[in-house]
Amino acid sequence: MKYAKRNDGRKFNETRPITAEVGVIKNAVGSAKFQIGKTIAIAAVYGPNNVFPKFLQKPDRAILRCNYNMMAFSGSGDRVRPGTNRRGKEIGMVIEKAFENILDLSEFPKAAIDVFIELPQTDAGTRCAGICAASLALADAGFEMKDLVCAISCGLVGDQVVADLDYSEEAFEGGSVDIPIAMTPRNGEITLLQLDGEISKEDLKKAVEFGKEACLKIYEIQKQVLKAKYEETKQ
Amino acid sequence: MIVSKEYMESIIDQNKRIDGRKFDEYRKIEVEYGISPKSAEGSARVKIGDTEVLAGIKMELGTPFSDKPDEGSIMVNVELIPMASSLFESGPPSINAIELARVTDRGIRESKALDFKKLCVREGEKVWLVFIDIYPINADGNLFDACYMAALAAIKDANFPVLEGDKINYKEKGKEKLPLTKMPISCTVWMIGEKFLVDPTQEEELASDARLSIVILENGKICAMQKGGSMALRAEEIFKMIDIAEEKTKEIRRYFK
Numbered sequence: 001m002k003y004a005k006r007n008d009g010r011k012f013n014e015t016r017p018i019t020a021e022v023g024v025i026k027n028a029v030g031s032a033k034f035q036i037g038k039t040i041a042i043a044a045v046y047g048p049n050n051v052f053p054k055f056l057q058k059p060d061r062a063i064l065r066c067n068y069n070m071m072a073f074s075g076s077g078d079r080v081r082p083g084t085n086r087r088g089k090e091i092g093m094v095i096e097k098a099f100e101n102i103l104d105l106s107e108f109p110k111a112a113i114d115v116f117i118e119l120p121q122t123d124a125g126t127r128c129a130g131i132c133a134a135s136l137a138l139a140d141a142g143f144e145m146k147d148l149v150c151a152i153s154c155g156l157v158g159d160q161v162v163a164d165l166d167y168s169e170e171a172f173e174g175g176s177v178d179i180p181i182a183m184t185p186r187n188g189e190i191t192l193l194q195l196d197g198e199i200s201k202e203d204l205k206k207a208v209e210f211g212k213e214a215c216l217k218i219y220e221i222q223k224q225v226l227k228a229k230y231e232e233t234k235q
Numbered sequence: 236m237i238v239s240k241e242y243m244e245s246i247i248d249q250n251k252r253i254d255g256r257k258f259d260e261y262r263k264i265e266v267e268y269g270i271s272p273k274s275a276e277g278s279a280r281v282k283i284g285d286t287e288v289l290a291g292i293k294m295e296l297g298t299p300f301s302d303k304p305d306e307g308s309i310m311v312n313v314e315l316i317p318m319a320s321s322l323f324e325s326g327p328p329s330i331n332a333i334e335l336a337r338v339t340d341r342g343i344r345e346s347k348a349l350d351f352k353k354l355c356v357r358e359g360e361k362v363w364l365v366f367i368d369i370y371p372i373n374a375d376g377n378l379f380d381a382c383y384m385a386a387l388a389a390i391k392d393a394n395f396p397v398l399e400g401d402k403i404n405y406k407e408k409g410k411e412k413l414p415l416t417k418m419p420i421s422c423t424v425w426m427i428g429e430k431f432l433v434d435p436t437q438e439e440e441l442a443s444d445a446r447l448s449i450v451i452l453e454n455g456k457i458c459a460m461q462k463g464g465s466m467a468l469r470a471e472e473i474f475k476m477i478d479i480a481e482e483k484t485k486e487i488r489r490y491f492k
Contacts, residue, residue: 025373026285027320038273042372044318067325072312072368073275073291077405079366082314083327116318118372120278120289121271 001174003158008166013210015152015164015217020132020225022140030141032225034133037166038123043133045141048111062108066095066115068130074122076167091127092117098131098151098182098192104144113143124167124178125153131182131192132218139226148222149191150215151182154207161203163210179204181211185219188212243442244428252439258432259479262286266384266490268392277393277413281385283434285375290367290385292393292413296356296401297364307354307362311340313369313382320374320437338461339369339383339421342450346419346458349390353414361401365390365413376436379448380487383421387491390415419458420487422480423448426466431476433483447473449480453488 006012016037025031028044035041051057068091070080095117103113115137117130128151135149155162156177157169170176177197183190190208199207238253246253256262262284271278275291282288299306313336315323323329328336343349354363367389369382394409425435426445435443445464451457457477462468468476 025287025318027373027375028318040271042318044372046317046321049321067317069316071271071289071291071370072314072366073271073278073293075274075293079293079295079368082312082368084325114317116316118316118318118370120291120370121274123273 001158003160003172003174006162007168012160012162013213015214016166018218018221020136020221022136022225022229028137028141030137030139030143032133032136032140034129034136036125036129036132036164038121039125039129040119040121041126041129041133042118042120043130043137044116045113045134045137045143046116047113048108049114051110051112057110060109061105062111062113064096064100064103064105064113064115066092066099066117066134068092068095068117068127070119070122070126074119076122091130094192094194095127095131095134098149099134099138101191102146102149102184103138107144122167124165124170125180127151128153128180128182132222136222136226140229147184147186148219149182150185150218150222151180151192152211152214152218153178153180154211154214155179156197156199156203156207161206161210163214179207179211181208181215183212183215185215238438238442240442243439247427247430247432252432254436258430259483261434261483261486264384264487264490266388268388275389276396276409277389277391279385279388279392281381281388283377283381284436285373286371286377286381287373288369288371288378288381288385290369290382290389292389293366293368294396294403295364295366296361296403299355299359299362303351304359305355306351307364308351309340309343309349309365309367311336311343311367311369311386313339313371315374316370316372319371323374334461334463335378335382336369338379338448338459339367339386341459341461342383342419342421343386343390346417346450346452348415348417348419350414350416356398363395374437376440377423377434379423379446380421380434383450384487384490387418391491417452418488418491419450419452420484420491421448421450422483422487424476424479426464426468426472431479433479447476449477451481451484455481
């Protein structure tokens with residue numbers, strides 16, 4: 001089905017408006033809020049923490065634990081039942097994988113670094129917003145990182161490749177394909193990739209290109225808010 | 236910062252608080268409405284000092300209780316997520332989370348602030364169930380008052396969903412406000428040693444011996460109470476605490492005008 005014009009009037013490769021802030025949770029070691037369109041993600045980092053039971057400890061490095069959670073009132077339809085669910089667990093796991101190679105976990109043998117991601121409002125692209133927030137929170141906490149991680153969901157709406165699908169596009173009656181991508185912009189490496197739907201290789205290439213472009217834009221915003229925090233401190 | 240109980244008591248004995256506040260002084264209170272307007276029927280953020288709580292309302296259709304066929308109901312849930320404090324752990328609700336939720340529930344339910352009869356769609360068949368989900372995202376003491384205020388603000392912010400037949404149309408946003416007819420305000424008074432104080436920080440809370448949460452209506456009537464902590468209280472102490480709560484709820488009330 002044809003998708004000639006986006007519901008909110010954006011260009012096909014354009015993301016929704018993005019705002020970000022670090023240091024939003026005082027108790028945490030590092031924290032951030034990342035909002036893209038109407039999707040809001042808050043991330044808090046605690047640690048290095050002790051790991052119990054002990055057999056989960058890694059003798060040579062820290063383990064990274066990511067917890068992804070939608071608040072009960074954050075869904076577009078019915079209430080989301082609080083507590084763990086399979087979807088949240090899987091997303092938490094792929095987010096861990098998106099960061100494991102970026103952090104220097106060998107600095108904290110036997111310990112754990114905990115990342116908690118909460119979503120007070122969702123409008124698609126939640127895991128990507130969560131990753132962008134987590135990346136800022138880890139940097140805010142002062143953990144050594146090879147690069148920031150940026151993430152965006154690209155895909156196909158009807159016959160059109162687009163960047164940053166919102167909920168109305170994900171639910172497009174002519175079908176949609178959702179491809180969350182996370183990357184480290186400096187070397188262009190992809191640390192998370194998922195896909196649901198049916199897409200040609202050419203369209204996938206274009207979607208990844210859109211993803212790269214959007215991630216670079218997010219990268220600039222992330223660097224800016226991190227720098228802003230320290231400029232504030234200086235004054 | 237964790238301060239030992241002995242040290243905290245010695246400071247309190249000198250009529251001082253570690254952050255320099257008076258014993259009956261709240262930290263700065265901020266109430267913000269509509270923090271999740273796309274998804275929730277109503278939502279709010281309440282900050283008391285560094286304590287920050289989000290609350291949101293979702294509504295579902297359900298069948299009424301058989302003894303109250305023409306009344307809807309509320310369900311209050313507090314999640315003490317580990318994001319908010321290193322003292323909280325993941326997993327099923329702890330007893331602290333359950334107590335917070337139930338004390339908040341009672342304040343709203345027993346004051347009859349929300350007109351349950353107006354939550355009835357069709358008597359004996361369909362009523363509105365109002366889910367109030369409360370998430371402290373930074374815990375620095377006094378979650379009792381913060382959770383209660385967040386719940387009240389979220390209800391104040393909430394509109395009925397749009398009904399199409401017996402289904403909720405989530406694509407549209409309703410305009411009709413929830414029937415919040417009264418403003419019951421909660422104040423929790425704490426005891427450390429012999430002294431009463433309000434709005435403790437986390438470290439004051441850890442050093443406290445007893446607390447009493449009191450919900451008071453505009454007309455001065457008390458509509459819910461909960462004593463906590465293991466120290467026993469004398470009746471005159473309880474009435475002293477009620478006097479403090481009466482004064483303080485007058486101040487807090489102006490945030491909910």
